[in-house]
Structures are given as C-alpha cells and as structure tokens.
Amino acid sequence: MRIFYYILTCITGLLLIYGVSDMPKWGDPHSPASLHVSPRYIEKTLEETEVPNMVTAVLADYRGFDTFGETTVIFTAAVSCLLILRKRKKEKDV
Amino acid sequence: MIDKHESIIIKTISRILAPFVQLYALYVIMHGHTSPGGGFQGGVILGASFILLAIAFGIDEVKERFAERILTTFTSMGVFIYGFIGFVCFVLGANFLDYGILPVVEPRGMGMLGIEIGVGITVMAVMVSIFYDLSTYE
Numbered sequence: 001m002r003i004f005y006y007i008l009t010c011i012t013g014l015l016l017i018y019g020v021s022d023m024p025k026w027g028d029p030h031s032p033a034s035l036h037v038s039p040r041y042i043e044k045t046l047e048e049t050e051v052p053n054m055v056t057a058v059l060a061d062y063r064g065f066d067t068f069g070e071t072t073v074i075f076t077a078a079v080s081c082l083l084i085l086r087k088r089k090k091e092k093d094v
Numbered sequence: 095m096i097d098k099h100e101s102i103i104i105k106t107i108s109r110i111l112a113p114f115v116q117l118y119a120l121y122v123i124m125h126g127h128t129s130p131g132g133g134f135q136g137g138v139i140l141g142a143s144f145i146l147l148a149i150a151f152g153i154d155e156v157k158e159r160f161a162e163r164i165l166t167t168f169t170s171m172g173v174f175i176y177g178f179i180g181f182v183c184f185v186l187g188a189n190f191l192d193y194g195i196l197p198v199v200e201p202r203g204m205g206m207l208g209i210e211i212g213v214g215i216t217v218m219a220v221m222v223s224i225f226y227d228l229s230t231y232e
Contacts (some may be wrong), residue, residue, distance in 0.1 A: 051127045057127075057203045059132065060210065064180070064191035071173055072173060072211070075173050078224055079169075
C-alpha cells in the first residue's frame, strides 16, 4: 500500500512539473501578468497617488478594500485565539 | 508558561535592544508610503520586541506593563482607525477609502500613512495577544 502512495505522489509531482513548463518565462515582458494592469500601475502611480512607493500604493490605495479585509482577518484570528485559549478569572479560582 | 530567564547576558542585551527595535518598527511604519515597509512589517517588528521582553523577563512582568485588556483594545482600535479613515472619505463625498478628498497636505500619502498606522497597531496587538494566549495556556 505504501508503494502505491509513493507512485501516486510521483505522478502528481510530474503532472505539476508538466503544468509549470507551460507557464511564461520569468520576467517575460509579453506574459499576460505584465501586459494587463502592471504597466498602468507603473506608469500612473506617482501621478495619481503622489506616493513614490508603488507597492504600498497598490496595497493601500488601489486595493484598499482588500487590505481592509486582510486586517479584519488578522483581527478575527486574534479574537478566535482569545476565545479558545484565554482563561477567564472565574474559571481560574475553581 | 514562560518564566524569567536566569542569564544576565540575555536580560541585559534584550533590555538594551528593545527600545531600538521599537524605534525601528515605528520608522518602518512611518516610512511605509515612501520606502519599503508598511503597517504589516512594522507591526510585526513592534510585536516581536514585546515578545523578546517576554522571553527574557518572564511573561508576568511584561503583562504587568502591557496588560491583556489594553492589548484587546489596541487590536480593535487599529481596525477602527482603518475603517474610520475610509468612512471620513465617504462622509466628505468621495468613495470609501478614496483618500484624495481628505483636507490635509498630500491627502493620498497621508491617508495611506493613517491606514498603515492602523494596520501596524492591529498587527502588533494581535502578535502579542496570540503569544500571550498560547504561552499561558495550560
């Protein structure tokens, strides 16, 4: 049975490697990722947001909603940790 | 439960190091919109400084100075600052989180700085809060 799992893992890995071979080359200027919105961000960030840091401009300005969600996710993580792990003082006395 | 560390070297080094780590964290947050860095990174560094103190001096002593109650307030305050800045833009007549309308110099940069301060506060408080919860769980 173990050998079966090894073979299954190898086949899945080979399939994934085969899939990677179809992707555009690293840093290819004609790949879809660098043709759609990236040039616009690079050309217009300073003009539109008056901020020299492109990464932060995309993170906090163009995609402000997304970052708001991220912050809420972190907040939720802390609240759930608090609810599960923290002991209340009443329970401590018992 | 993390107790006070016995080694005097560790205690002295972490005591000297902590303010510099915190200063660097504030720099990373404040310069988030002009240089690499930002709220998430700076918040993590700021939280790590408190965790360093907790490891060196024991968690009880750090809890005395930075209580869980205050941490919980900070956790929600950061998200509130973020949402509040977005809402102010909304009230002034622009879209939610459209900083261009804020009545300050360089409104977009200042808006980003504001929300990054909010993110930094939340990330710092969350890091320390989760550390407290995990290390005191029995």
